[in-house]
Amino acid sequence: MLIKKPADIKSSEITDYADFKQRRYFIKQAALLGIGAGLGSLPLQSAAKNTDSRSRPLKPLLKTSYGQGLKQTSYDDITSYNNFYEFGTGKSDPADAAHNLKTRPWNIVVEGECEAPGEIGIEEILSGFVQEERIYRLRCVEAWAMVVPWVGFSLGDLLKRFKPTSRAKYVMFETLFDPDQMPGQLRNTLDWPYTEGLRMDEAMHPLALLSTGLYGEELPNQNGAPVRLVIPWKYGFKSIKSIVKIRFTETMPKTTWWQMQPKEYGFYANVNPQVDHPRWSQKKHRNIGEGIFSGKHETLMFNGYADEVAGLYKGMDLSKYF
Ligand SMILES: Nc1nc2c(c(=O)[nH]1)N[C@H]1C(S)=C(S)[C@@H](COP(=O)(O)O)O[C@H]1N2
Numbered sequence: 001m002l003i004k005k006p007a008d009i010k011s012s013e014i015t016d017y018a019d020f021k022q023r024r025y026f027i028k029q030a031a032l033l034g035i036g037a038g039l040g041s042l043p044l045q046s047a048a049k050n051t052d053s054r055s056r057p058l059k060p061l062l063k064t065s066y067g068q069g070l071k072q073t074s075y076d077d078i079t080s081y082n083n084f085y086e087f088g089t090g091k092s093d094p095a096d097a098a099h100n101l102k103t104r105p106w107n108i109v110v111e112g113e114c115e116a117p118g119e120i121g122i123e124e125i126l127s128g129f130v131q132e133e134r135i136y137r138l139r140c141v142e143a144w145a146m147v148v149p150w151v152g153f154s155l156g157d158l159l160k161r162f163k164p165t166s167r168a169k170y171v172m173f174e175t176l177f178d179p180d181q182m183p184g185q186l187r188n189t190l191d192w193p194y195t196e197g198l199r200m201d202e203a204m205h206p207l208a209l210l211s212t213g214l215y216g217e218e219l220p221n222q223n224g225a226p227v228r229l230v231i232p233w234k235y236g237f238k239s240i241k242s243i244v245k246i247r248f249t250e251t252m253p254k255t256t257w258w259q260m261q262p263k264e265y266g267f268y269a270n271v272n273p274q275v276d277h278p279r280w281s282q283k284k285h286r287n288i289g290e291g292i293f294s295g296k297h298e299t300l301m302f303n304g305y306a307d308e309v310a311g312l313y314k315g316m317d318l319s320k321y322f
């Protein structure tokens with residue numbers, strides 16, 4: 001996501017990514033050669049930490065056919081280039097700062113228009129649902145994408161346990177608010193806590209994933225541990241991280257980005273190459289990790305998942321409900 005003043009707009013996302021990789025390469029080389037003085041110790045430590053410490057394995061895993069044939073983005077790229085404003089607005093801030101997030105114990109409160117409101121803990125989420133591997137492309141609104149072997153299960157399987165009533169037309173999600181652990185929340189970059197929402201039929205769609213891991217391991221904190229959404233046909237900002245609350249609602253919830261910049265970020269946020277962001281085109285994207293000379297790729301309607309999800313939006317004007 002970008003919150004940019006007009007003066008900054010010319011700096012394109014690809015430049016950001018190339019600079020980012022170059023800087024990280026330099027930091028790593030410097031660390032290898034033992035030159036640290038001029039760089040400051042913090043980035044050196046975290047560069048080493050991010051590549052060395054992997055998360056706990058997540059088993060058993062049911063492999064699925066989702067995404068077979070897509071070229072996967074490397075673990076290093078997926079876990080070092082992140083958007084997680086709770087830890088800062090820079091792409092490397094989450095990898096540098098998110099190790100302080102305590103993900104045990106962790107509970108999700110489920111409330112609102114449902115017959116069986118309550119709480120569910122992360123241990124029960126990990127043991128009570130069959131964890132599948134699904135390779136999904138995540139397409140960020142900033143015109144980059146990555147392909148991730150996510151671990152998780154259909155969001156609807158969890159939602160059903162709480163017995164939403166017929167008044168539940170939408171479902172809202174909330175990220176943890178704890179500035180002690182999430183230093184980005186000390187600043188007003190967003191209206192905390194981060195919230196997202198889906199229409200009920202979108203949330204119940206089997207493709208909508210509640211994710212607990214990636215590459216066969218528990219989610220790294222910077223990717224939204226211990227549990228996050230992955231909605232593969234929508235722009236990345238809908239895929240809310242580190243969820244602590246779910247609420248069924250009758251009316252459309254006011255979600256963070258939509259509320260803040262309604263002309264730029266809609267509630268639906270379906271990936272749609274026909275509808276440009278007011279400040280840049282959505283027709284193409286870069287794949288993270290492919291290198292700056294590899295060129296752009298055509299973005300597909302609903303991020304390539306049109307066969308599965310187009311029916312949810314039949315009869316809707318998608319340039320109005322973007
Ligand atoms: N709580 C929270 N969730 C969030 C964000 C955030 O800043 N805070 N950023 C979103 C955006 S803009 C994107 S593109 C994806 C990035 O997920 P990744 O870092 O695992 O690639 O997370 C989304 N979920």
Ligand SMILES: [Mo]
Nearest residue numbers: 001140141236
């Ligand atoms: Mo994003």
